[in-house]
Amino acid sequence: MQANDNHIRQQLFDFDEVSATDAFHMQQNWQQLEAQLHSQKRRSKVVPIAAASVLLLLSTAWLLQYKVALEPIVAKPMVQPSSVSNSNSNLTVNVATSRQHTLVSVAPSMPVKTPQLSTNNIQVSTGNAGIHLPQGMPQDTTTNTVDATTIATLQAPIDTPVIVANNTANQMPKAKLKVVHMNELFPAQTGTLEQATAQAQRLSEAAAIEAVPAPKSKQLLPFFYTSAKNN
């Protein structure tokens, strides 16, 4: 039996006589095998490239986000004109300056009883008595003493919309607002209160809010009211 096993092993272990048909099939199989091996190789190359591309995209996105976060620190020109939009009784100003805080100066051309400056979280009222700054903000010494031109100043965070609210019911604030940097108003931080106020007024004269009278209530009365009165 052992001799039988040895004989079978010797005969079959390295037996490699294939028929012509099998040989032909095996050559065909090589073509498939080669194609599969190449596709695997391509895949093995493509996957790292794709992974690297995704990583690059992610890192770029992260860097862009980081850049956006860093943007307030990057220096820009000191004074940027603000964009102004007017809706009903509120005048919205987008403060856009290079520093963490900027000073907004508002000067209506007509007397306004209680003009207000506010950001999203900060609201400042100005009146004859002066400006009230929110808690935690550095106190500004600018005061309003002129009836015709009310100057309100506010240190607002960068890119924060500043809303100029006019509490006077029959007046609608219109048009312009001047945004000035703190340093422009107080160049050396050494001037007196009067000097600073005078300078602020001078700066605000060029671009000031023009508060125009709103249509009077009578003008809005319905037609039958006037007709009845005449009768």
Add this chain to the structure above:
Amino acid sequence: MNFSQLIAQCQQQAVTAQRYLYDSYANKFFMLCKRYVAHASEAEEVHHNGWLQIFKHLPKHQFINEAATIAWMRKIMIHACLQHLRTRRQLLMAAESAADEVAVPDDGLQQLSANELLHLIMKLPAGYRTVFNLYVVEAMSHKDIAALLGITEGTSKSQLNKARKLLQQWYLAQHQINYYASER
């Protein structure tokens, strides 16, 4: 280019080297697959999958010498065959106690050529054929066969004995037919 250089080239996935390796061993491994799987088209499929596995794992293969590498490739082929038989549920063997050794005359199967032996083995049921191949051709022990196939050693011995009996019957039947044919 010697064998170690060939393997090194294959590990770097050089197509020419892969083709050369395939051409050198494809026939041998195909006949191996036929011995286990029996059906020609299935053997082709298994042979193809085996080569895919070889080329896939070759970059991680640590070359020692030619014989070890060929044995490694052969092992992959056998595993591919067994995997195929398992998926076709052809290796389900009921546990059996070891049968008595069957005495096969020494002058019997020794007279058969490789082709004749192969055709007889291919006629065996899958379970008998697998154990017979592993024990006789690959020279594995019943313990190793049992571990590889997930059967008991008794089952392995029993399957081998049944395979021997069948081969003996077929051989004798063939021999008698030939004997009577020559007498006439």
